[in-house]
Amino acid sequence: MKLKQLEGYLGEVASFKDPKIQLEQYPTTAHLASRVLYTAETAYGDISDKAVVDLGCGCGMLSIAAAMMGASSVVGIDIDSDALAAAQDNMGALEVEDTVELVRADLCHRPADSDALELNQQQFSGMRQKFDTAVLNPPFGTKPGNKGIDVLFLQAACLMARDAVYSLHKSSTREHLIKKVQSWGYECEVLAELKFDIPMMYKFHKKKTVDVQVDLLRIVLRGAS
């Protein structure tokens, strides 16, 4: 499939009807999703015939894009039932129900005696190393109480996948994230700098659209111990 064609199809993916700010529900655009999955497949062969997991799948944009680029099996995971219902509608509309399925789960939790979020390791203990590739556009952790959630999502992705992780992050957090990934023993590179155009969707947004500079990170797990 050509990039333009993929982006065109993904234009049909409907976004959040009633986005929840606490979950940092910003839609992944067709523009972004098509570039992430097209690159992962054409440059690295990480999608076609692979088992793919999408963490914080929201309305299913990256999951659907993975299916369209030839993934054999895709699992989208999200905490929010409204987002998952929207994802399911989109899977039907884009005819990928034979490839994509959804699970409602919480990757992180806050222990009663702590302010900091932690990985909910028990929740996905059975999913460790069960996928080839992970794709994600995680919450950036900019809302109060969500600090560090981007790193936790990335860590969960590294635990579930065997070969590679593709993840979108604020460019301003690049050095911090690369250091984290290296501390886990993996190689990490910035594949592209992209613009994440966030439309005016929450009341606190003053401008019509805001462009946020994001990095597409690729983490290589293959051959890592």
Added chain:
Amino acid sequence: MRLITHNMLKCHVKNCKNPDKQFPLQFKDVKLEQIEAERNDEFLVRMLPRLDWSALLKTTKELGIVIPEKVPANPADDDEFLQALHTAILEMHVKEGSMICNGCGHEYKITKGIPNMLLAEHEI
């Protein structure tokens, strides 16, 4: 939800620690639907070592889906085996029902094909 994914789900209620009972989760009152999918032999063979075969066997028996008791020596050359595996793990979708933990009895509901693995605060 398909069985390839059910094969990865364990009970994660706090203090539910018996590995023989928290997995596999036992289906209850399920509505199954078969959705045809393209068979990919290379993919199936690659996924085989990642599956917990005894758990898959137990679950398929409960659901009345037939797969061979044992993985053949050369699965890649066994058309019949691959077809049964493909149907069982990638085509059969559990649309409604629930999954029960044999250890603590927790019930995970499946609604419109989506299993809900969230727990209440005191169960984490």
